[in-house]
Amino acid sequence: MSPAQIRFLTLVRREVNRFFKIKRQTVGAPLLETFLYISVFGAALGTRIDQLHGVDYVVFIIPGLIMMAWATNAFSNNSSSLLQQKFQRSIDDQLSSPASPVELLLAFSLGGFLRGGIVATLTFIASSILVGVPVEHVLVLIPALFLVGFFFSQLGVLVGLRAEQFDDVSFYQTFILQPLIFLGGVFYSATLLPEPFETLTQFNPVYYMIGLVRYGFIGYSETNIALSLLFLTVAAGILFTVNLRLFNRGYRLRA
Numbered sequence: 001m002s003p004a005q006i007r008f009l010t011l012v013r014r015e016v017n018r019f020f021k022i023k024r025q026t027v028g029a030p031l032l033e034t035f036l037y038i039s040v041f042g043a044a045l046g047t048r049i050d051q052l053h054g055v056d057y058v059v060f061i062i063p064g065l066i067m068m069a070w071a072t073n074a075f076s077n078n079s080s081s082l083l084q085q086k087f088q089r090s091i092d093d094q095l096s097s098p099a100s101p102v103e104l105l106l107a108f109s110l111g112g113f114l115r116g117g118i119v120a121t122l123t124f125i126a127s128s129i130l131v132g133v134p135v136e137h138v139l140v141l142i143p144a145l146f147l148v149g150f151f152f153s154q155l156g157v158l159v160g161l162r163a164e165q166f167d168d169v170s171f172y173q174t175f176i177l178q179p180l181i182f183l184g185g186v187f188y189s190a191t192l193l194p195e196p197f198e199t200l201t202q203f204n205p206v207y208y209m210i211g212l213v214r215y216g217f218i219g220y221s222e223t224n225i226a227l228s229l230l231f232l233t234v235a236a237g238i239l240f241t242v243n244l245r246l247f248n249r250g251y252r253l254r255a
Helices: 003-020 023-049 057-088 091-095 101-130 138-162 166-182 197-201 205-218 225-249
Strands: none
Touching: 003 023, 003 057, 003 101, 023 057, 023 101, 057 091, 057 101, 057 138, 057 166, 057 205, 101 138, 101 225, 138 166, 138 205, 138 225, 166 205, 205 225
16 A cells, blocks of 8 residues: 555544444444434324325434434534544644645545444444335435535534534534434425425425435435435535635644
């Protein structure tokens, strides 16, 4: 392997080892949370709602839960990891190493991406065992999940760069990210909402991400698949470009 590959893999391994050291918090807790969602919304509400758009209610919500698991874990891993390393000054060693800004950015991004992917995969396996989850359009599902993970990994890096204290990260996650996800149609169909709430939902970018993942799993979507994929690709590319410029400038990389 070339020196650049060795540097990059070392940085990625550091990020992976970091979240595996506290796997009960980083992997176990999200799985428990998903199980509770399936139990409460699937078992309790599922007996009353029965089906949405010809799909069992519990099956209808699982694609949104999988996307939520990937998104929240990718975001929280990268935002907290970057902020923590700034406070501990351990990032100084990485900045003074031969690693280029793009290598550092990709390593940080991949750490959150892998954590989100692991939790989402385990969520899918557990859901398949509990209720059975179909995969109707794998050629849409794979790029959709990849782009969702990459987008929220970049968003986590951006928040980690801008944050000055851990309360800042909590603010973004509690007051911005979670409302967007919960109001994006994880637990319901936007077509059932009265106006103006149905129209307002269409301005929520997470709504289109959930639509992509739901279409990949169960073949149902309320959004245009091609336009949603294009939107998500452009949004992820813009975030990566912004983060790379900030890394090149060294923007707030030192606390």
